[in-house]
Amino acid sequence: MTKTITILSGKGGVGKSTLTASLAVLLSKNKELLAVDCDVDAPNLALVLGVKNFETIEGIKTSEKARVITKTCPACKKNIDVCIFGAISWDDKNKKPIINKFLCEGCGACKLVFPEGVIKLEKVQNAMVNTTKTKYGFPLISGHLKMGESGSGKVITKVKQKAEKLAKKEKKDIIIVDSSPGIGCPVIASIQGSDYVIAITEPTPSALNDLKRVLKVVEHFNIPYGLVINKWDINKPFTQKLEKFSDKNKIPILGKLPYDKAFVYSLVNLKPIIETAPKYEKIFQKIINSIKT
Amino acid sequence: MKIAITGGKGGTGKSTISTALAIELAKTKKVLLMDADTDCPNDHLILSIKRKKEKNIFQLIPKWNLNKCIKCGKCAEVCRENAILFVKEKYPAFIEDLCNGCSSCILSCPTKAISKSKQVIGTIYSGKKYNFDLLTAEMRIGYEEASPIVNALKKFSQKTEEKYDYILVDTAAGAHCNVISALLGCDLALAVTEPTPLGAADLDLILKLCEILKIPSLVILNRSDVGNKNLIKTIVKKYDTRIISEIPYKKEIIEAYSKGEPIKEESINQIIKELK
Numbered sequence: 001m002t003k004t005i006t007i008l009s010g011k012g013g014v015g016k017s018t019l020t021a022s023l024a025v026l027l028s029k030n031k032e033l034l035a036v037d038c039d040v041d042a043p044n045l046a047l048v049l050g051v052k053n054f055e056t057i058e059g060i061k062t063s064e065k066a067r068v069i070t071k072t073c074p075a076c077k078k079n080i081d082v083c084i085f086g087a088i089s090w091d092d093k094n095k096k097p098i099i100n101k102f103l104c105e106g107c108g109a110c111k112l113v114f115p116e117g118v119i120k121l122e123k124v125q126n127a128m129v130n131t132t133k134t135k136y137g138f139p140l141i142s143g144h145l146k147m148g149e150s151g152s153g154k155v156i157t158k159v160k161q162k163a164e165k166l167a168k169k170e171k172k173d174i175i176i177v178d179s180s181p182g183i184g185c186p187v188i189a190s191i192q193g194s195d196y197v198i199a200i201t202e203p204t205p206s207a208l209n210d211l212k213r214v215l216k217v218v219e220h221f222n223i224p225y226g227l228v229i230n231k232w233d234i235n236k237p238f239t240q241k242l243e244k245f246s247d248k249n250k251i252p253i254l255g256k257l258p259y260d261k262a263f264v265y266s267l268v269n270l271k272p273i274i275e276t277a278p279k280y281e282k283i284f285q286k287i288i289n290s291i292k293t
Numbered sequence: 294m295k296i297a298i299t300g301g302k303g304g305t306g307k308s309t310i311s312t313a314l315a316i317e318l319a320k321t322k323k324v325l326l327m328d329a330d331t332d333c334p335n336d337h338l339i340l341s342i343k344r345k346k347e348k349n350i351f352q353l354i355p356k357w358n359l360n361k362c363i364k365c366g367k368c369a370e371v372c373r374e375n376a377i378l379f380v381k382e383k384y385p386a387f388i389e390d391l392c393n394g395c396s397s398c399i400l401s402c403p404t405k406a407i408s409k410s411k412q413v414i415g416t417i418y419s420g421k422k423y424n425f426d427l428l429t430a431e432m433r434i435g436y437e438e439a440s441p442i443v444n445a446l447k448k449f450s451q452k453t454e455e456k457y458d459y460i461l462v463d464t465a466a467g468a469h470c471n472v473i474s475a476l477l478g479c480d481l482a483l484a485v486t487e488p489t490p491l492g493a494a495d496l497d498l499i500l501k502l503c504e505i506l507k508i509p510s511l512v513i514l515n516r517s518d519v520g521n522k523n524l525i526k527t528i529v530k531k532y533d534t535r536i537i538s539e540i541p542y543k544k545e546i547i548e549a550y551s552k553g554e555p556i557k558e559e560s561i562n563q564i565i566k567e568l569k
Binding site for chain 2: 010012013014017039040041042044047048064076079082084085086102103105106107108110112115127146148150152153180181182184185186187188202203204205209210211214215216217220234235238259260264267268270
């Protein structure tokens, strides 16, 4: 059985990709691993793993957009308010509706109220699923949302389907998933079906606030989880507060990482931290050993 | 003037810079700061503002009158969010969290068995400090779509927008629908980044998005001395924009940030000079 571990944080920039990269490299030493980047808005895992080019790039269509196909429709004006996303306005010169493609969610409500032949829903290629083998031997699947397109949740679901298929084919032990910041549809799509969640945070009021919000989502799906505290030494009293919080809520702390410019240099050199600063390997190993699925 | 503070990558300093800018601008101008990171709003934490609840944000949801329902499954067929499950000869089952309120099900029902109801999807809060106004919106946990929350926040602020000289919109990380909603209608976008390959890659994305949305952009380089500045310079050149301010890595900034306090920093004035 393949186990899926998802890394998330709520707040952005607290170290998801750094953690994912080092865990992936370390885990792959004695397990069959597949890494997946589900931060489709701004995918970075490939960079951190030193991937320059992908072997395969596949365009996917998970989104639809409405398009006006009629030249004129004076009777349509009364219906433009049907769009709750505010994507339809009125072209008074040509007497027809106009659709703002950045606001259109492709729900199709307009097609239901406008007369036949006014609106067409078209599938849009809104994302790419890229696959490659990393220099560490394990494969990486990375989703990329096209700029200005919507539907990241559905793109992630597709990316994960592809990952599961590959994992089955190549008999993988572990899928490690890097997710996006926030708590909305991309994060929900990322954690669905996970066996374990690692939440990474840092000792700041913002990060704790965001952590609490994202953990409620994880609890909603009833997935076991543990905590990693990054930059624990930038505010030691606050780290104690985090430890109290996890103690009170019975959340295991899997590991603590210090603030060290070595982490920035590892990013600048596009290498996982355990490669540029091997002394940290034991902290990541402890994190792995503490995961209970 | 409406200015978005964005950046693509998370944790580059959007909220830190938004709050510091608001404090500085408010010394001479009328300022509204809008926290449009509705997944995880943090500006009120940095400013230590106890927020006042303004209103709940509602979204339309369908409600079935089962006496009229003929179990045809039409509603489930038109729902592109898969929020309605239909099994033959059974009544449709509805998953609230997946519904985006588009009303297609209501429009498609042949027996008018579905009517409009509503659910709370988030809350708008307000606050005041340092002589400026703060508006924030927070998404209900478990709900998926952030852009309706951002749009509700924008609609709420519209009534009072005219009285401000500057409206600052602090966006979420990333570049998808909630960021797009926050950026639309802004006169300028300030992209906050850091000189790492990740910062550069995500800056590339957000500047491209600004270009697509036809919003002029300028770049703020945070932690400017930790990493490789040339990475950012290359991207900035590609989009024909420029770096207007560089904020060095300083222990005092890290400390203020980790305590959740606004920063005081000379480079913030440089940004303001550019805005005037």
